[in-house]
Amino acid sequence: MHIQNIFASQKPTLSFEFFPPKTPEGTEALLVTIKKLATRRPAFVSVTYGAGGSTRALTRDLVARIKRETDLVPIPHLTSFGHQKTEICELLESYATLGVRNILALRGDPPKNSSAARGEFPFARDLVQFIRQFQHSNESADAGRFGVGVAGFPEGHPATPNRLLEMEHLKAKVDAGADYICTQLFFDNHDFFDFRERCDHAGIRVPIVAGIFPITSFTNLRRLAELAAGARFPAKLLRLVQQAGNDPNAMNRVGLDYAIEQCAQLTKEGVSGLHLYTMNQSAAAEAICDNI
Numbered sequence: 501m502h503i504q505n506i507f508a509s510q511k512p513t514l515s516f517e518f519f520p521p522k523t524p525e526g527t528e529a530l531l532v533t534i535k536k537l538a539t540r541r542p543a544f545v546s547v548t549y550g551a552g553g554s555t556r557a558l559t560r561d562l563v564a565r566i567k568r569e570t571d572l573v574p575i576p577h578l579t580s581f582g583h584q585k586t587e588i589c590e591l592l593e594s595y596a597t598l599g600v601r602n603i604l605a606l607r608g609d610p611p612k613n614s615s616a617a618r619g620e621f622p623f624a625r626d627l628v629q630f631i632r633q634f635q636h637s638n639e640s641a642d643a644g645r646f647g648v649g650v651a652g653f654p655e656g657h658p659a660t661p662n663r664l665l666e667m668e669h670l671k672a673k674v675d676a677g678a679d680y681i682c683t684q685l686f687f688d689n690h691d692f693f694d695f696r697e698r699c700d701h702a703g704i705r706v707p708i709v710a711g712i713f714p715i716t717s718f719t720n721l722r723r724l725a726e727l728a729a730g731a732r733f734p735a736k737l738l739r740l741v742q743q744a745g746n747d748p749n750a751m752n753r754v755g756l757d758y759a760i761e762q763c764a765q766l767t768k769e770g771v772s773g774l775h776l777y778t779m780n781q782s783a784a785a786e787a788i789c790d791n792i
């Protein structure tokens with residue numbers, strides 16, 4: 501289903517994010533998780549794409565299996581960094597053939613320790629434009645046009661400290677044809693509410709889906725600080741984490757309760773969608789679904 505129809509029929513939407521495992525065994529285990537979470541009737545599930553195309557085949561194969569083995573709506577991520585138009589065309593062709601109707605268009609980051617060239621799409625806006633103009637080569641296939649999502653950063657993207665300029669860049673992505681924004685994870689809902697207001701002020705009127713990450717372990721928290729560089733951990737959360745001490749169960753409970761509280765408040769304040777970063781696990785996502 502096209503993402504515009506999804507947003508027109510549900511509010512808030514519920515969605516889950518997965519990353520493609522590197523081994524066949526990992527993929528089989530993930531498919532069990534995905535099928536379990538499918539019973540929660542998510543509006544869509546998204547599948548990440550490795551920096552510089554490092555998981556191109558894995559992402560596409562996982563999306564193909566989700567399409568074949570479930571009735572879920574998979575949304576593949578696609579990063580433009582380092583890619584040429586022909587490569588992007590090939591991928592779009594194969595997604596259109598699979599019946600995939602939506603893509604999350606990102607710039608991505610250069611792989612670590614790499615001097616790879618940026619490719620033909622310096623920014624996500626260029627990829628959005630390209631996807632919107634894409635025509636499926638098989639005219640008999642009713643591919644329609646792809647729905648397109650883009651990334652948003654409630655706390656700001658670390659590469660553009662000028663927040664006025666950053667909002668102009670986001671607006672350019674939406675004006676290029678994005679249908680919705682999915683945000684980076686955040687732990688303080690005020691950051692999201694302020695971001696939503698700033699988008700509205702800038703004339704951005706597409707649905708904004710909130711990215712929620714349930715922290716389930718202390719290691720999780722440390723990794724996040726590294727991966728989602730710039731993520732702010734509010735004192736309230738840090739205090740709760742400290743109180744959990746070295747007890748993994750208490751830590752898991754703290755993370756879940758915190759995410760549930762975030763989701764409840766966002767829903768009350770009319771969020772367009774809740775997007776759960778699952779880390780390929782079902783337990784936290786299920787617990788959140790049970791409580792919202």
Ligand SMILES: Cc1cc2nc3c(=O)[nH]c(=O)nc-3n(C[C@H](O)[C@H](O)[C@H](O)COP(=O)(O)OP(=O)(O)OC[C@H]3O[C@@H](n4cnc5c(N)ncnc54)[C@H](O)[C@@H]3O)c2cc1C
Pocket residue numbers: 547548549550551552577578579605606607608609622623624625650651652653657658659660665666669673682683684685711
């Ligand atoms: C929901 C979500 C999903 C993600 N999924 C993936 C994934 O699957 N794989 C992956 O590798 N990464 C993923 N990322 C990370 C993302 O690729 C990086 O954060 C990347 O640095 C920014 O991507 P973008 O699409 O926002 O880029 P852009 O919108 O192109 O922005 C990148 C930077 O360039 C600036 N900029 C934009 N346009 C211009 C311009 N015209 N002139 C100058 N500066 C400009 C922006 O302000 C920003 O600082 C995801 C992020 C989010 C929030």
